[in-house]
Amino acid sequence: MPEVSTESVAVPIPGGVLDLSWAAVTDTGRRREVNQDAMFAAYPLFVVADGMGGHVGGEIASASAIERLRAVAEGGPVNPKTIEKALARAVKDIASHPDATDDGTGTTVTGVFLDTTGHTAHWVTLNIGDSRVYLVRDGAIVQITTDHSVVQELVAAGRLSPEEAENHPYGNVITRAVGPSEGVTPDYVRLDVLEGDRFVICSDGLTKELTDYGIRHFLDENADPADAVTAMLDAALENGGRDNITIIVLDVGRPAVASPSEEGDESGAADAAASDADAHSSPAGD
Template sequence: MTQIGDSNAHVSVALPGAADSTLTLTWSFLTDRGNKRAVNEDSVVANPPLFAVADGMGGHSAGDIASAAVVTRLGDISGRAYIDADTIDAALGSALADIDLVGDESNLGTGTTVTGVALTIVDDEAQWAVFNIGDSRVYFFIDGELEQITTDHSVVQEMVAAGLITREQADVHPDGNIITRAVGFHEKPVPDYALVPIEPGQRILVCSDGLTKELTDHGIRHYLATTATAERAASELVAASLANGGRDNVTVLVLDVTEASDEVDLTQPRGSAR
């Protein structure tokens, strides 16, 4: 597994069009191999303006290398306050070339999911660009409400959308691990994007499916609602996942948005990896 960026840190972000308006981003991430897997194929990047998790595909060779390639290329995006979808697409294209070099050495090939958020500007307003390929997820929690922003690219999600099975049946379906979109296998990576305005009070969760296999949305909401800091939220979510079985690698990144009174260079996060 590969970790890029500080695991516990914060930065202040100057909002466009308002010289004296800033918000603080505070984040924490934690990853664990889980109780069943021999290798951790998850990777994570927290390098403002971008935060993401990648889950190397189990059952394929070098899944850890695939996820590492994605977060490494995304981690190279630095030195700027805001980015756009074209920048993310270019980084994923470069990661695909890296992954295909490894995949060519295997009959099965290799690939990875990727999901995350990045600061972007749309119509002179700061927004979160939420992006996703595969079945890792992004949730927003604000005012006591939890919302899943991403839609899984998976066989069971397509069955749910078609009305063939319920969401509860999908959680225990034997094809639950089969995804329909990935970064790898010589296919151009095509993320889904969604825009969410950035505002104080947001708590953002970016996670691999090692979390959502073990916790329902109700459980996730509980830990996001009852923890005061991003660090505590990440720790308790991972601990709960392991206690509930820990059948897969689990990676959790929690990002809090709060009001700030001073402006700090976005390229210099405050805090250090632990």
């Protein structure tokens, strides 16, 4: 079992300070020989990539996407333009391994980042493929991302019920991925920042083994993010562990209200960050 710990950070946002805590884990599972999942979890970006294609190709694809996104998170700013530029570079990275990758190689890319550049902080989810972002708010769990999969298209068209989709033979067939031949633009969803929110970012290795209700159960039972991801991983392995499993749990704490002088300083910092983001933004591509 991987060793898991909870990390935390206090983030200055317009009007105050936001406390964030998170934990992340990835595991090969019980039936796969290698782990083709990859992840990055550090403020302000929390993202999962689930690779596919050959014995090595999926690992190359997911690692390329995550490393390019890591560079964005560590160098800043994180926004749709810098994300898409990173993914375009990942496409070139994947294509640079023709001996191990082909048209069937690719990776999902799914996650969430905190945007503090405006007058109000917002979460932004991003998604390509069938990894997922869930949000638990006010006691309810909601899947924020929409799967890019054949099964989801059948459900949306009314040709499959959600129950029938659970064990459909095309359950693993996705319709969008970051691959070696072309880039794709993620779907984005913008969300308010609210105290008490809990995000789960996961590959389908978790959702193959746990229902949405099961995910919520382990979140309700485990207040600490490290305990929550460990409990979900244990349950997914117990239920079969048919695929690689990657889970990030991100908790949003109470925003601490800044004093008037601090608020002015933070507002100025936010304006400066926004100006800096505008100055350094460029279209996707190399």
